Amino acid sequence: MQNISLKHYTNAELLAGIQILVSQERTLSLKVIAFLREIRLRSLHLEMGYSSLFTFCIEELKYSEAAAYYRINTLDIVDELPEIKQDIETGELSMTTLSMVQSACKAKKRKTKIKVSTEDKMSLLEKVKGKSKKQTEAILHQHFPELQTTPKPESEKKLSDDLIGVFFNADPELMKKFKEIKDMTAHQNPSPSYQELFHMMSDFMLDRIDPIRKAQRITRRQKRKKEERKGEKTDLEKTSDHEDSLLQPAEVKSNVQNPPKTQSRHCSAQAERAVWARAQSRCEHVDEKTGHRCDETRRLQLDHVIPYAISQDSSEKNIELVCTQHNLYRASQWFGSEFMKEKMGSSPGI
Ligand SMILES: [Zn+2]
Numbered sequence: 001m002q003n004i005s006l007k008h009y010t011n012a013e014l015l016a017g018i019q020i021l022v023s024q025e026r027t028l029s030l031k032v033i034a035f036l037r038e039i040r041l042r043s044l045h046l047e048m049g050y051s052s053l054f055t056f057c058i059e060e061l062k063y064s065e066a067a068a069y070y071r072i073n074t075l076d077i078v079d080e081l082p083e084i085k086q087d088i089e090t091g092e093l094s095m096t097t098l099s100m101v102q103s104a105c106k107a108k109k110r111k112t113k114i115k116v117s118t119e120d121k122m123s124l125l126e127k128v129k130g131k132s133k134k135q136t137e138a139i140l141h142q143h144f145p146e147l148q149t150t151p152k153p154e155s156e157k158k159l160s161d162d163l164i165g166v167f168f169n170a171d172p173e174l175m176k177k178f179k180e181i182k183d184m185t186a187h188q189n190p191s192p193s194y195q196e197l198f199h200m201m202s203d204f205m206l207d208r209i210d211p212i213r214k215a216q217r218i219t220r221r222q223k224r225k226k227e228e229r230k231g232e233k234t235d236l237e238k239t240s241d242h243e244d245s246l247l248q249p250a251e252v253k254s255n256v257q258n259p260p261k262t263q264s265r266h267c268s269a270q271a272e273r274a275v276w277a278r279a280q281s282r283c284e285h286v287d288e289k290t291g292h293r294c295d296e297t298r299r300l301q302l303d304h305v306i307p308y309a310i311s312q313d314s315s316e317k318n319i320e321l322v323c324t325q326h327n328l329y330r331a332s333q334w335f336g337s338e339f340m341k342e343k344m345g346s347s348p349g350i
Contacts, residue, residue: 049290054072080118100133101121215273282294
């Protein structure tokens with residue numbers, strides 16, 4: 001960055017200069033919003049291996065989480081009310097203010113299932129024009145009294161390399177469930193800390209829903225049963241035993257009757273487990289140009305690399321684990337962008 005010496009500027013020149021720069025900064029911010037809008041419309045962030053525009057802003061554009069959030073909230077509100085652009089340019093409405101209004105409207109919708117109307121939003125924006133963050137907060141509290149009881153936001157804070165402080169809100173029903181779990185497991189640990197309790201509950205849950213853990217559990221169980229069966233077999237039976245097979249008799253019979261591969265658009269449980277293990281429970285979409293792989297680990301689903309209607313192939317090699325956004329993006333690449341628009345609705349979100 002070029003060093004600029006301002007020592008020779010008079011005070012008047014400095015004050016006039018900063019006004020011009022701030023005005024240019026606002027104009028530039030609007031251009032950034034316009035670019036983000038077009039990138040979202042073209043799904044370029046998805047093509048590049050980002051599951052959301054928010055992730056794209058943070059990882060590709062190096063914005064902080066707050067800065068990315070402000071910009072995307074501003075993009076959404078400008079999309080709905082394009083006439084506010086001039087208020088952004090004049091500084092009457094800042095991205096912080098707009099983001100606060102947009103967040104409050106979203107919170108209202110989440111809480112009451114009622115969308116704030118465009119007219120209501122516009123009248124709210126009129127009220128917060130030129131107001132400070134604190135004044136805007138007060139206006140929003142007054143406008144949305146139902147949100148005043150909104151609990152403190154959940155948060156995570158790194159306390160040391162191996163300790164993270166987590167804050168969340170619990171209702172009485174959840175506290176009752178915690179107590180029941182503590183009581184029922186008291187023989188293992190009479191007084192577990194919340195950390196121990198969450199470890200226990202997480203392991204219990206993951207053993208049931210994580211395909212990799214499930215596969216490991218099934219393999220362990222099959223090995224154990226095989227060992228048990230081997231112990232019961234006569235020497236004659238032992239000679240017909242196949243050392244490498246972990247399948248139970250019923251599964252072998254089933255496989256003979258329904259040979260795997262390409263018989264159905266649904267892949268076999270074995271292939272599904274292999275895909276989850278290969279993907280390490282993370283979206284497998286990769287940008288071919290840069291090699292960037294999507295980081296998403298939530299709402300993953302199995303996707304045919306070449307659609308089943310074309311490939312008739314549901315084997316492991318034609319299946320990838322992808323996030324919802326990339327599943328829709330890939331579908332739009334095969335079946336057209338209208339398909340994606342219909343699936344995503346008019347508001348693609350962040
Ligand atoms: Zn993805």
